[in-house]
Amino acid sequence: MEPQTTTTTLRDSLQLGIYKVIDPFVKLLIKLGLTPNAVTSIGFLLNVGVAVIFIIGAEGAD
Numbered sequence: 001m002e003p004q005t006t007t008t009t010l011r012d013s014l015q016l017g018i019y020k021v022i023d024p025f026v027k028l029l030i031k032l033g034l035t036p037n038a039v040t041s042i043g044f045l046l047n048v049g050v051a052v053i054f055i056i057g058a059e060g061a062d
Contacts, residue, residue, distance in 0.1 A: 029039060 034042075
């Protein structure tokens with residue numbers, strides 16, 4: 001068994017902090033009945049929309 005290092009402790013602390021931030025959001029998505037595939041699809045569509053906005057903005061920046 002190897003001793004616990006500062007890196008492991010820091011990683012665990014950061015992970016717990018991140019979970020505290022995203023846990024309420026995840027619980028809301030579950031309550032709304034969204035599946036992981038639905039979340040992925042929504043994220044993909046939002047990314048495509050932002051890409052279109054960037055392209056339109058770049059074309060107009062002549």
